[in-house]
Amino acid sequence: MSAPQLPGWRHVASGKVRELYRPQVADGTMLLVATDRVSAFDVVLTPAIPGKGALLTRLSRWWFEHLPDVPNHLVADQSAVPRAVRDRAMLVRSLHMHPVECVVRGYLTGSGLLEYRRTGAVCGVALPAGLQDGDRLPEPIFTPAFKAEPGEHDPNITFDEVVALVGSETAAGLRDTSLHMYATAERISRERGLLLADTKFEFGDDPVTGELVLADEVLTSDSSRYWDAAAYDEGRRGVGFDKQIVRDWIQEHWDGKGSPPVLPPEIVTQTAARYAELVDRLVS
CATH class of the missing domain: 3.30.470.20 (ATP-grasp fold, B domain)
Structure with a gap:
């Protein structure tokens, strides 16, 4: 799946679960966009986990705030983050x-x-x-x-x-x-x-x-x-x-050869619920 086009930003790299952009006019920052893709054992699996990118971004932002004595790459002013990815993207410093x-x-x-x-x-x-x-x-x-x-x-x-x-x-x-x-x-x-x-x-x-x-x-x-x-x-x-639900299921149903099997709906649903519960228990 191709990375979304974001006006004013140039897509520079795709990771297993994230997309990386730089501004068209370089200023020492990057845009780190979390997708809903899920990986296990260094392989991207299908389908994606709905809402995962937004949940994990919210959790990262929360933890950055709760580790104030350790310098982090998050830019204080996040207003430049495009509206289309605002809930799952972070404007960060290049390091x-x-x-x-x-x-x-x-x-x-x-x-x-x-x-x-x-x-x-x-x-x-x-x-x-x-x-x-x-x-x-x-x-x-x-x-x-x-x-x-x-x-x-x-x-x-x-x-x-x-x-x-x-x-x-x-x-x-x-x-x-x-x-x-x-x-x-x-x-x-x-x-x-x-x-x-x-x-x-x-x-x-x-x-x-x-x-x-x-x-x-x-x-x-x-x-x-x-x-x-x-x-x-x-x-x-x-x-x-x-x-871990995903890891366990893949281990039981795939020997690591060829393409991994498609995750069943119940595994996707359970994993999404676990991600959401963690955010609720930590951030609430």
Whole structure:
């Protein structure tokens, strides 16, 4: 599906779930438009999830406001955002992006669990023996990944490999800022009956000042795992408000070869409802 034409803006890139525009007259800003597309295992699936782009944009804006001590790329004056995409777009600063997915895990699940079962560690961080799916970790851990080319899998890497990519000072900044933001977000989420199992941050440097800046979406259902705290306490782990429903269905119905199957209507409906419930519980 082609990106919409927006007067005064030039479309420059399409991601799995977002479209990127620059103004016709360059001014150091970009327009980041969230679509309703959904992806899993680095593949865009069909159909889209109705209303997803607007919900995730609302959540990102809310989290940017609730992380005031971390500089972010959101431009204060959003009046230049075209009306046609106002509910699902953010006007942001252009940055020199770092090629690192800054993943923080407070609980063990997903790809981290698979790596732990093979090696006893995640991204080189050794963990206690005997951990099970959904266990809370002794403390949150920084488990980065390398940002691969579009369409390719982002492989997990160690902190030493992050240092090799961006230098020791920047690597420490990425790690420490990510862990700080996770701690803040985990506390806020818990106050609202949610557990933030893990999340992913992205950063870039301001091209003028060199300041480390939080970028992209932040703490959304696409970049994070949120679980229901009450269900977790009752022993029902993984009752979530993200696209895990989609991941689970695809794993059960696709072997990764050829084109993925079309998502059934009930999976689309359930996923949309989970996205909406998370926004209601956090933002309300």
